[in-house]
Amino acid sequence: MAITYKxxxxxxxxxxxxxxxxxxIYTVHYRYTGSEESGGExxxxxNIGTQSYTxxxxxxxxxxxxxxxxxxxxxxxxxxxxxxxxxQASIAANIESQITPVNEDLxxxxxxxxxPVPPAPPVEEEEEVNDEE
Numbered sequence: 001m002a003i004t005y006k007x008x009x010x011x012x013x014x015x016x017x018x019x020x021x022x023x024x025i026y027t028v029h030y031r032y033t034g035s036e037e038s039g040g041e042x043x044x045x046x047n048i049g050t051q052s053y054t055x056x057x058x059x060x061x062x063x064x065x066x067x068x069x070x071x072x073x074x075x076x077x078x079x080x081x082x083x084x085x086x087x088q089a090s091i092a093a094n095i096e097s098q099i100t101p102v103n104e105d106l107x108x109x110x111x112x113x114x115x116p117v118p119p120a121p122p123v124e125e126e127e128e129v130n131d132e133e
Contacts, residue, residue, distance in 0.1 A: 003034040003092055007075045014064065019057040023064035027052050028074055032084075034091035038099050045094035047087045051078055 008031040018024040028051050035044035055061065062073055078084075097103070 003036045003088075003095060005032065005034045005088060005091070007032055007078065009071055009074055012064075012074065019055055021055065021061050021063070024055045024061075025053060025064065025074070026055070028078060030078055032087055032091070034088065034095060036095050036099075043095045043098045045091040045098075047091060049082075051081055053077065053081075 009028060010031065011029040012025045013027040013029075015024045015026060016022065018026075029049075030051065031046050031048050033044055033046040035042055037043075062070070064070060
């Protein structure tokens with residue numbers, strides 16, 4: 001199955017006013033997540049970061065709106081300024097290593113001993129009752 005990628009924009013930092021415009025975004029906080037189903041399990045990996053932007057007077061300006069359409073504009077900014085192919089390759093490699101691990105964690109058990117397994121409770125035997133008396 002193919003990896004599905006999704007952007008999440010949890011926050012943006014904006015100047016209240018700058019260069020004659022209101023709410024001028026200068027930092028976008030993002031999460032770019034890929035997920036894939038394999039063998040009945042869902043595996044995922046996320047790239048988290050921030051991207052800075054600078055607005056100069058006279059540049060095209062899109063006013064901030066709390067809408068999905070504006071979110072798509074911001075996603076467009078990210079896709080034009082980040083190496084999305086490299087992000088996807090990193091996410092895909094991480095998911096593949098989850099599906100088909102090539103490494104494992106090993107421990108010195110005497111440094112972190114495994115807690116002892118408590119003994120099983122005794123099994124109570126039922127007494128035989130003789131009704132023939």
